[in-house]
Ligand code: GLT
Ligand code: MN
């Protein structure tokens with residue numbers, strides 16, 4: 001990678017609010033077919049690694065990324081002490097925390113939606129403790145990713161009851177959040193499959209539909225992940241847009257993914273340049289100010305040095321795309337085409353804005369010639385090619 005100089009406009013700063021997870025940069029290259037390819041780092045070592053990458057705002061964790069599930073009290077205290085020191089020295093914050101409700105065998109059939117009431121209670125109890133741990137480090141966003149909430153066969157669980165169980169758990173935890181004055185915002189993260197054959201709340205829209213049915217809808221929003229809608233072959237940008245429009249985009253997981261493949265969690269911007277550009281455009285145009293979390297893993301071939309390049313590259317790609325967005329918004333040709341395409345009509349728009357008997361009557365009487373309308377030109381090929389030229393740097 002090119003030398004990082006001050007004049008380089010793509011060097012990130014904490015104001016960009018880029019975050020990583022202990023589980024992402026700390027990933028030792030394990031996959032379902034093989035063991036680690038690089039040494040495991042302690043939480044403190046991961047923080048120093050991020051410090052070395054430079055410009056990182058925060059590091060997020062699951063309870064057990066920080067404190068192993070079987071750690072003794074003395075071990076936990078030491079880990080926390082080292083971690084806190086590393087955070088202080090690198091000025092890296094902990095903006096988000098979450099619970100590991102998927103790795104331990106106890107969650108083999110789900111956590112909040114498990115068929116076993118004792119497992120469900122344990123999942124809520126584990127989350128309460130993890131919320132305490134996150135709050136201890138100043139986290140303000142609490143993510144819920146239902147890693148094991150789902151089925152392989154619908155013979156095993158009633159999906160309607162699963163929704164009710166999930167809602168009950170969240171309602172309980174919202175009240176706990178208020179009671180303990182943690183001040184968390186909850187952000188739900190959808191995924192279509194992996195590790196379960198079929199996961200409940202498979203797309204961001206599933207959570208957008210659940211939220212209004214909760215006891216504390218204002219406390220709850222979503223954490224969409226680029227790879228997750230993409231795995232299902234869907235347009236991620238559209239899901240994020242719907243969350244934004246609803247005022248529910250509390251957090252976002254950035255990475256990349258080929259359609260129709262396994263859960264790849266590639267570096268942001270490494271696969272789908274165009275979708276990455278339009279995502280960046282959406283968040284920039286609508287002034288999203290929340291954290292931008294890179295939920296991705298360096299290639300299995302990478303060593304520690306290359307993991308740092310992976311972290312830098314993730315941030316750099318976003319910054320480069322931000323520059324392209326600025327260009328797009330200032331490009332005269334593109335803007336004039338957009339103007340041509342977006343044809344307003346104040347009189348008609350007033351009529352259809354709100355129903356009234358008078359408006360309905362006027363609309364029914366309006367002279368709208370479908371044949372003439374269909375003939376209006378839409379130079380979308382021209383516009384789309386300008387986008388390609390712009391992204392590729394020849395414009
Ligand atoms: C896991 C998953 C991610 C979630 C994390 C939060 S854990 O890595 O693949 O998408 O965001 O629980
Ligand atoms: Mn993922």
Ligand code: MN
Pocket residue numbers: 145189225253295
């Ligand atoms: Mn994620």
